[in-house]
Amino acid sequence: MTVKSERGRRRYIAFKVSPSLTRRALIESIPGGKTFNVIQCARGMAIVRCSPANVRECEAAVGAADPSAEPLAMSGTIRTLRDRYQVLKETAPEKPSVAAKRGRPPN
Secondary structure, eight states, rough: OHHHHOOOEEEEEEEEETOOOHHHHHHHHHHGGSSEEEEEETTTTTEEEEEEGHHHHHHHHHHEEEEEEEEEESSSSSHHHHHOOHHHHOOOOOHHHHHEEEEEOOO
16 A cells, blocks of 8 residues: 555546547646646546646646636545436446456556
């Protein structure tokens, strides 16, 4: 188990984005490179991970990538955001362990 003091804390921000925006397109259009990590993006919703110190920069970067983007909620866990927004739960990628049990390669 990784210690948070070594890895650093994380924040997950849920955004309402353009419905036609894909995860790949969002990754390629976000300025800031590896500072922010797009966890998922589908059906007009996205989750982006950043550090607590970079929350404002993350919101600005996603806004620059998609002018219609609107931050909805922030949490310390992905699960909280997926529980709050059903579309994020429905479009969540499978965990690698679940995909392996079903005989498929992970996403």
